[in-house]
Amino acid sequence: DTGVSQDPRHKITKRGQNVTFRCDPISEHNRLYWYRQTLGQGPEFLTYFQNEAQLEKSRLLSDRFSAERPKGSFSTLEIQRTEQGDSAMYLCASSLDLNSPLHFGNGTRLTVT
């Protein structure tokens, strides 16, 4: 499968714990995006990278969230001191360039208890 890969698929954590998600984009896609989707809603943009540079962050991305894309390959999204409101599906997507379609992974579902 050469699509966008996300790991883990599901994560249950207790409030206050830190969690980290990984995304492997489609090879040769230099743009990588993180979106968040809550139940019954459409995905919301969080941040994106062009190669290793993080070019934009949404206001939704609080100081507890940090994303990295070392060497312009895979990306990680870390949430520190998780809160119940962080419970959502975290989607990663990639595209070849600015004008190419987004390809989404199957997401990581986070549940904070």
Place this chain on the structure above:
Amino acid sequence: QQQVKQSPQSLIVQKGGIPIINCAYENTAFDYFPWYQQFPGKGPALLIAIRPDVSEKKEGRFTISFNKSAKQFSLHIMDSQPGDSATYFCAASYGGATNKLIFGTGTLLAVQP
């Protein structure tokens, strides 16, 4: 002004029917309008997209109708099948880019056999 309003929230049709899902926007700077299909437990997958220089685009059984003056666009699914049962999201972005998509709230479609 950044919102994309989608209706209906849910839709039930018989096999062979033509479900129509509508979206409206306010920001006249939007210039890329995709539709995504999402099955439970999966990420959104691009179905079809349109830019405002055309009023209609067809790909297989899926058609987008675009009304620039009314700032509305819709998805029509011809000869709908039970396998089309999914959640459909409209989205929009500007600057010619396909990355920072603003999604509608989704329409849950059920196609009955």
